[in-house]
Amino acid sequence: MSLSDVITGDRNEDGIAAVVGVLKQRFGERLNTGVSMREQHGHTTTYLPNQLPDAVVFPESAEEVRDIVRICADHKVPVIPFGTGTSLEGHVNAPSGGICIDMMRMNRILKVNAEDLDCVVEPGVTREDLNVHLRDTGLFFPIDPGANASIGGMTATRASGTNAVRYGTMKDNVLSLTVVTADGREISTGTRARKSSAGYDLTRLFVGSEGTLGVVTSITLRLFGIPQSITAGVCPFPSVDDAVNTVIMTIQMGIPVARIELLDTLSMRATNAYSGLNYPESPALFVEFHGTDAFAAEQAEQFGEIAAEFGGGDFLWASEQEERNRLWKARHNAYWSGLQLRPGADGVTTDVCVPISRLGECIRATQEDIEETGLIAPIVGHVGDGNFHVMLLIDRQRRDEIDMAEAFIERLTERALSMEGTCTGEHGIGQGKKSVLVKELDGAIEPMRQIKAALDPDNIMNPGKIFPPA
Amino acid sequence: MSLSDVITGDRNEDGIAAVVGVLKQRFGERLNTGVSMREQHGHTTTYLPNQLPDAVVFPESAEEVRDIVRICADHKVPVIPFGTGTSLEGHVNAPSGGICIDMMRMNRILKVNAEDLDCVVEPGVTREDLNVHLRDTGLFFPIDPGANASIGGMTATRASGTNAVRYGTMKDNVLSLTVVTADGREISTGTRARKSSAGYDLTRLFVGSEGTLGVVTSITLRLFGIPQSITAGVCPFPSVDDAVNTVIMTIQMGIPVARIELLDTLSMRATNAYSGLNYPESPALFVEFHGTDAFAAEQAEQFGEIAAEFGGGDFLWASEQEERNRLWKARHNAYWSGLQLRPGADGVTTDVCVPISRLGECIRATQEDIEETGLIAPIVGHVGDGNFHVMLLIDRQRRDEIDMAEAFIERLTERALSMEGTCTGEHGIGQGKKSVLVKELDGAIEPMRQIKAALDPDNIMNPGKIFPPA
Numbered sequence: 001m002s003l004s005d006v007i008t009g010d011r012n013e014d015g016i017a018a019v020v021g022v023l024k025q026r027f028g029e030r031l032n033t034g035v036s037m038r039e040q041h042g043h044t045t046t047y048l049p050n051q052l053p054d055a056v057v058f059p060e061s062a063e064e065v066r067d068i069v070r071i072c073a074d075h076k077v078p079v080i081p082f083g084t085g086t087s088l089e090g091h092v093n094a095p096s097g098g099i100c101i102d103m104m105r106m107n108r109i110l111k112v113n114a115e116d117l118d119c120v121v122e123p124g125v126t127r128e129d130l131n132v133h134l135r136d137t138g139l140f141f142p143i144d145p146g147a148n149a150s151i152g153g154m155t156a157t158r159a160s161g162t163n164a165v166r167y168g169t170m171k172d173n174v175l176s177l178t179v180v181t182a183d184g185r186e187i188s189t190g191t192r193a194r195k196s197s198a199g200y201d202l203t204r205l206f207v208g209s210e211g212t213l214g215v216v217t218s219i220t221l222r223l224f225g226i227p228q229s230i231t232a233g234v235c236p237f238p239s240v241d242d243a244v245n246t247v248i249m250t251i252q253m254g255i256p257v258a259r260i261e262l263l264d265t266l267s268m269r270a271t272n273a274y275s276g277l278n279y280p281e282s283p284a285l286f287v288e289f290h291g292t293d294a295f296a297a298e299q300a301e302q303f304g305e306i307a308a309e310f311g312g313g314d315f316l317w318a319s320e321q322e323e324r325n326r327l328w329k330a331r332h333n334a335y336w337s338g339l340q341l342r343p344g345a346d347g348v349t350t351d352v353c354v355p356i357s358r359l360g361e362c363i364r365a366t367q368e369d370i371e372e373t374g375l376i377a378p379i380v381g382h383v384g385d386g387n388f389h390v391m392l393l394i395d396r397q398r399r400d401e402i403d404m405a406e407a408f409i410e411r412l413t414e415r416a417l418s419m420e421g422t423c424t425g426e427h428g429i430g431q432g433k434k435s436v437l438v439k440e441l442d443g444a445i446e447p448m449r450q451i452k453a454a455l456d457p458d459n460i461m462n463p464g465k466i467f468p469p470a
Numbered sequence: 471m472s473l474s475d476v477i478t479g480d481r482n483e484d485g486i487a488a489v490v491g492v493l494k495q496r497f498g499e500r501l502n503t504g505v506s507m508r509e510q511h512g513h514t515t516t517y518l519p520n521q522l523p524d525a526v527v528f529p530e531s532a533e534e535v536r537d538i539v540r541i542c543a544d545h546k547v548p549v550i551p552f553g554t555g556t557s558l559e560g561h562v563n564a565p566s567g568g569i570c571i572d573m574m575r576m577n578r579i580l581k582v583n584a585e586d587l588d589c590v591v592e593p594g595v596t597r598e599d600l601n602v603h604l605r606d607t608g609l610f611f612p613i614d615p616g617a618n619a620s621i622g623g624m625t626a627t628r629a630s631g632t633n634a635v636r637y638g639t640m641k642d643n644v645l646s647l648t649v650v651t652a653d654g655r656e657i658s659t660g661t662r663a664r665k666s667s668a669g670y671d672l673t674r675l676f677v678g679s680e681g682t683l684g685v686v687t688s689i690t691l692r693l694f695g696i697p698q699s700i701t702a703g704v705c706p707f708p709s710v711d712d713a714v715n716t717v718i719m720t721i722q723m724g725i726p727v728a729r730i731e732l733l734d735t736l737s738m739r740a741t742n743a744y745s746g747l748n749y750p751e752s753p754a755l756f757v758e759f760h761g762t763d764a765f766a767a768e769q770a771e772q773f774g775e776i777a778a779e780f781g782g783g784d785f786l787w788a789s790e791q792e793e794r795n796r797l798w799k800a801r802h803n804a805y806w807s808g809l810q811l812r813p814g815a816d817g818v819t820t821d822v823c824v825p826i827s828r829l830g831e832c833i834r835a836t837q838e839d840i841e842e843t844g845l846i847a848p849i850v851g852h853v854g855d856g857n858f859h860v861m862l863l864i865d866r867q868r869r870d871e872i873d874m875a876e877a878f879i880e881r882l883t884e885r886a887l888s889m890e891g892t893c894t895g896e897h898g899i900g901q902g903k904k905s906v907l908v909k910e911l912d913g914a915i916e917p918m919r920q921i922k923a924a925l926d927p928d929n930i931m932n933p934g935k936i937f938p939p940a
Contacts, residue, residue, distance in 0.1 A: 115718055115827035116856075138722075158667045169665050171674070172642060187913035193823040194855040195639050196892035197628045197678055199899055199907050199936055200918045204641070204674030208667055225724040248585055252608075254695040254761070256726070291724070292772075295765050302762075353663040357585035385664040386586075422666035429669055437669050443657035447925055448670045454924035455917055466669055 009095030009464050015075035016097055020055050022071050023099065030058040041082055041100045043093040046348045047394070047402045048431055051093040053080055053100035060105045062178065062186055062217035069215060070184035072099055076458045081211040083153025084126065088349055089430025091157065091210050095464040101215060103152050109133050110218060117223045118175055118192055123152020123216050139223040142167035145426065146335070152216050157428040158208030165384030166258040166290070169426070173222045176203050179214040182456035192220055205451070210428055211462035213455050227290035231300040232324035233317025235287070235307045236280040240264065242310040243283045244360035247383045249306045251356070255299050259288040260384040261331055264367065267338060267378040271330040274337030279330060280313060285383070286331040338378040338391050345393040350409050352416035353387040353425030362419055363388060366412055373408055387425035414439070434468045479565030479934050485545035486567055490525050492541050493569065500528040511552055511570040513563040516818045517864070517872045518901055521563040523550055523570035530575045532648065532656055532687040539685060540654035542569055546928045551681040553623025554596065558819055559900025561627065561680050565934040571685060573622050579603050580688060587693045588645055588662055593622020593686045609693040612637035615896065616805070622686050627898040628678030635854030636728040636760070639896070641677050643692045649676055649684040652926035662690055680898055681932035683925050697760035701770040702794040703787025705757070705777045706750040710734065711830040712780040713753045717853045718826055719776045725769050729758040730854040731801055734837065737808060737848040741800035744807030749800060750783060755853070756801040808848040808861050815863040820879050822886035823857040823895030832889055833858060836882055843878055857895035884909070904938045
């Protein structure tokens with residue numbers, strides 16, 4: 001992992017000029033080559049450098065996406081799909097220039113099939129817009145990665161988040177896709193059937209492919225009934241291990257916890273200061289249970305008993321919405337309160353995921369690493385999945401701090417791999433973790449490259465992502 | 471769909487002779503060329519003709535699988551992986567001859583990680599053996615396709631079955647794989663992490679690829695805690711539509727039913743006769759709920775209320791194992807009792823899966839088709855997923871009956887496609903549904919072919935399956 005992975009990339013100047021000309025004629029004002037617009041569409045969320053596309057185009061239909069891809073394919077010019085730009089590993093950078101396709105105008109909810117608990121949406125729909133739209137149907141879409149990301153972007157990065165322990169990730173909740181492939185054809189990867197054994201699972205191949213195999217033009221999603229009752233609570237623990245052991249036991253007992261989030265001591269200290277709270281300054285679990293009134297309460301009670309066995313302090317829980325929000329305020333504000341630990345600093349967020357039996361050990365070793373390095377870096381985890389985030393507070397203008405962050409992330413990912421884990425649970429590879437992916441999957445990189453070359457022989461679909469140069 | 475899809479296939483006689491010679495030297499008694507052994511390893515479960523491999527080899531390790539694939543690759547000779555031979559669409563036939571790799575000796579349970587709720591097994595382990603092995607850990611592996619299939623075969627066909635409505639299919643329960651690819655290398659597709667965004671989802675690509683992309687050598691599976699309590703019941707309904715509407719409401723309400731199975735009137739009549747029962751001769755739902763004592767009972771009570779709303783008759787349910795078994799006896803015997811509807815006939819089983827809102831309509835139209843055609847064909851469905859099976863009772867020796875069955879299956883699959891469903895929910899494509907797959911996925915066939923050609927350029931991995939000739 002090094003910035004050198006990012007800055008390479010040959011530019012096809014003639015092709016780019018030709019494509020920009022053709023697209024300008026075709027899309028007029030919907031093709032933008034202004035620097036500020038292009039800067040907004042390069043990578044903006046971590047220390048990776050911003051690499052601008054040559055133009056940003058705003059299609060309004062799958063047909064227009066097909067046309068854009070065909071024009072780019074004719075001239076072998078890169079195509080970079082863009083949702084809301086909240087990805088964290090340089091997924092939307094344009095290391096070889098090219099055309100950014102901003103999906104924001106393709107934001108229609110095409111169909112809600114309430115009886116089948118599914119819906120069909122365009123990629124520019126955000127998860128919050130979708131849930132507002134669904135409210136009257138009694139259904140909701142559970143995947144919540146934090147940011148109000150677009151469904152297309154969440155599909156591309158295989159996003160998950162707080163609810164994944166109960167409802168799964170995008171992999172589990174995309175029923176099928178339509179995709180414009182590198183040759184400019186639109187294909188459908190499946191049907192609305194809940195399950196299928198019909199051929200290769202192209203749906204799952206495109207989910208998480210980070211725009212490198214095609215541009216998603218519609219997504220059929222699973223939906224869930226809004227639970228009759230929700231209980232939410234928070235419980236402090238003497239140590240991260242006690243908290244993690246509580247998580248393990250909760251899951252082994254089959255308690256279908258909907259969210260189970262860990263904040264470490266530093267995060268709790270930050271949130272007390274930021275939100276004027278007075279939680280114990282020790283690791284804490286934030287939990288949420290869904291079900292009938294009786295069942296959601298039963299789950300909370302069972303969890304409380306398990307927590308007590310592992311030395312948990314007062315377990316506060318509630319069913320009433322206002323009180324639930326109050327209890328979870330610390331978790332909801334974790335990002336903003338974390339930033340205040342070093343005013344003026346930037347947050348660089350990374351994630352790994354390990355088997356849950358190794359989670360306590362992995363977090364402890366990471367905390368020791370943070371302390372030795374002298375970094376300020378709160379930890380927040382979707383611990384039901386063994387997934388946790390470290391937010392490094394650094395000054396992105398300082399090369400020495402970027403180097404320190406990069407070296408830390410390298411140690412963190414190697415630690416996760418040494419524990420049979422993965423270098424990213426939900427953020428993806430993008431540009432930032434290409435060399436780590438090789439360490440993780442080794443021999444599997446070759447078939448991935450073969451698939452990429454077969455489906456995109458000219459390497460026009462979001463080039464420079466996922467794979468290091470062969 | 472026609473038998474002509476099946477009978478083509480060029481034979482590489484020189485290559486086959488060379489490979490059999492080399493393997494005989496290397497494996498001695500573990501390489502078998504006897505006709506009866508080879509016949510057992512061709513397709514035996516429906517009307518499709520039996521196409522024998524040229525030899526059957528029994529490896530005992532991944533290294534041996536690698537060697538076999540390398541030898542076959544050197545001579546461009548087909549490799550057909552074989553589990554227990556219970557697949558239903560000709561998956562194990564050898565239309566171009568070649569080497570059948572029987573996995574039965576690779577039946578070790580390599581590791582059980584109880585804290586992480588996962589295990590690693592060799593492909594020859596059967597699901598029943600796995601669950602016997604797990605019993606003392608308090609964990610179980612839920613996927614139950616009926617037959618005591620091998621985990622490798624279930625992976626290859628993306629199997630599911632009665633528990634899928636709650637626990638998902640093989641797609642959801644395989645965490646990662648090791649696979650020997652067509653070039654004779656062994657790769658690992660992932661880690662033991664519960665979720666990952668690291669690169670293309672090769673795990674899901676190999677799950678359901680029917681041996682056409684590689685030979686699976688180990689499987690890391692998710693496990694679940696054995697529920698504290700199970701309740702099971704049976705309820706008759708005036709019509710299939712009433713039963714299906716009960717299913718829709720049950721799922722919309724978020725009741726996490728573990729199994730919900732439909733038997734049609736003909737199946738109920740068959741089971742009454744076969745098992746000496748006196749259930750009403752009308753469609754019935756068989757249900758099972760998992761959870762704590764209180765929760766499993768609550769689910770059963772809620773289901774009973776919903777069933778009553780839709781005209782359901784007496785809903786009998788129980789928590790005690792003996793009584794549960796008694797209630798579910800009709801479902802467990804459905805296959806054998808169905809066969810007795812036409813003594814001496816063979817059962818040809820097919821499946822489709824549609825959005826649940828169309829399920830009642832699809833089953834009704836199918837029953838009318840059965841009646842018009844004069845077939846005897848009971849219907850059993852995993853209705854929580856919209857998936858149902860038709861067992862055609864025919865004489866496989868009679869060409870006219872085979873033709874009638876084929877024409878019926880073609881109409882059935884087209885009916886499912888016209889309702890936004892899939893031509894197979896859990897059986898796979900094999901040889902039997904190749905032409906239907908083209909109708910279902912159309913433009914997506916080309917990327918599938920491209921992937922196949924990229925990963926297996928000489929087409930040695932289980933050739934003649936999934937894709938019709940280009």
